[in-house]
Amino acid sequence: MTIQTPVWFITGASSGLGRALAEAVLARGWRAVLAARRTEALADLAAAHGGRALAIELDVTDAGGIDRAVATAEARFGRVDVAVNNAGYGYLAAIEEDEDAQIRAQFETNVFGLVGVTKRILPGMRMRRSGHIVNISSLGGLVAFAATGYYHATKFAVEALSESLAQEVAPLGIKVTIVEPGAFRTDWAGRSMVEAPTVIADYAETAGRRREQTRAISGRQPGDPARAALAIIKAVEAPEPPLRLLLGAPALRIARERLEAQRHNFESWAETTLSADFPEPAKA
Numbered sequence: 604m605t606i607q608t609p610v611w612f613i614t615g616a617s618s619g620l621g622r623a624l625a626e627a628v629l630a631r632g633w634r635a636v637l638a639a640r641r642t643e644a645l646a647d648l649a650a651a652h653g654g655r656a657l658a659i660e661l662d663v664t665d666a667g668g669i670d671r672a673v674a675t676a677e678a679r680f681g682r683v684d685v686a687v688n689n690a691g692y693g694y695l696a697a698i699e700e701d702e703d704a705q706i707r708a709q710f711e712t713n714v715f716g717l718v719g720v721t722k723r724i725l726p727g728m729r730m731r732r733s734g735h736i737v738n739i740s741s742l743g744g745l746v747a748f749a750a751t752g753y754y755h756a757t758k759f760a761v762e763a764l765s766e767s768l769a770q771e772v773a774p775l776g777i778k779v780t781i782v783e784p785g786a787f788r789t790d791w792a793g794r795s796m797v798e799a800p801t802v803i804a805d806y807a808e809t810a811g812r813r814r815e816q817t818r819a820i821s822g823r824q825p826g827d828p829a830r831a832a833l834a835i836i837k838a839v840e841a842p843e844p845p846l847r848l849l850l851g852a853p854a855l856r857i858a859r860e861r862l863e864a865q866r867h868n869f870e871s872w873a874e875t876t877l878s879a880d881f882p883e884p885a886k887a
Contacts (some may be wrong), residue, residue: 610680612636612673614663614720615690617644620739620787623828624687627836629656636676636683638663638690663690663716664708673723685839686724687737688717693754695817696799697810705797706753713757718764725772732776735839738765742785742854746861749806750813769846780838781847785854787826796821826851 611628615621617639625645628635629652637645638661645658657679661672676683691713694705721736728734743751744758762781769779796818802811831850838848849855869876 608633609684610634610636610676610682611685611687612638612676612683612720612724613687613689614638614661614716615739616658617641620784620828620831621687621689623832624689624835625656627829627832631836634680636672636680638672661690663720664711666719669716669719669723673720677727682727682731683724683734685735685737686720687739687835688720689739690716691739691757692797693751693817694797694799695750695810695814696753696801697750697803697806698752700799700801700803700806700810701753702799702801705799709753709797710757710760713754714760714764717761721768725777728777729772729775734776735778735780735844736765736768736772737780737782737835737839739782739784740765742783742849742851742857744781744783745858748813750810750817766846778839778844779846780835780844782835782838783847783849783854783858784831785826785849785851785857786820786824787828787831787851826853 611624611633613621613625613628613635616625616635616637621639622644625635625637625648629648632655634655635652635657637648637656637658639645639658640660640662642649642658642660645656649656649658657676659672659675661668663669673683692709694701694709696702696705717738721738724734724736728736738761740761741754741758743755744762747755747759765779765781772779798814834848834850838844849858
């Protein structure tokens with residue numbers, strides 16, 4: 604990113620990582636569109652930074668709202684240079700314990716909301732042949748655990764969509780970075796978490812235990828949102844930004860373990876894998 608005063612568009616900017624990133628961007632003298640469902644939590648930032656900060660009410664599940672928000676941002680600042688799809692939330696339930704409406708609502712926010720914002724912002728980036736899409740995924744977009752299967756499903760979707768998007772827009776001068784935080788001290792495991800009311804006793808030692816652990820760690824996670832924001836900015840400013848950016852020591856450790864487990868799985872079954880092809884023709 605070479606623009607001196609870039610314009611950032613950040614969804615879910617009212618708390619957690621989104622808020623920390625908004626503060627860091629504005630502290631650099633850059634401009635920021637702060638999008639959230641409740642803008643009253645952004646009033647202090649908007650007031651402190653005058654014309655460089657624009658707080659916009661936005662529910663990313665509302666297609667019309669996305670269009671209005673991006674149009675307002677472009678009218679105010681002329682463009683969007685960095686779009687950060689941060690809006691999203693967690694959901695605790697064993698696969699069998701879920702409520703259909705809650706699962707569909709989570710996909711609407713975590714996946715389709717992200718897609719809607721991205722599709723609305725991309726035309727301007729394509730026209731300028733520059734821009735950066737930052738999609739906030741999770742370590743849970745690489746590794747899955749009990750009790751958060753549906754949340755993982757949304758983040759695995761974000762990973763796949765982002766990887767394809769990166770290949771499609773690279774020739775157009777547009778960058779894509781997938782951010783994969785581990786456990787950070789935000790509201791993710793606290794007031795933002797949705798939990799299924801159904802509890803099946805047979806899952807007490809798997810999903811049930813993970814529910815308890817997730818609630819217990821809220822407010823004591825090792826990750827610092829302010830430091831995470833600085834890491835994201837560093838990645839965006841890099842001449843060659845990473846496709847994936849893990850955040851936090853636990854995320855790096857668990858991701859490495861995941862890679863090793865996959866390698867072992869693939870190699871252990873390599874002979875069976877190769878047996879599925881048509882036999883090579885016999886040589887004369």
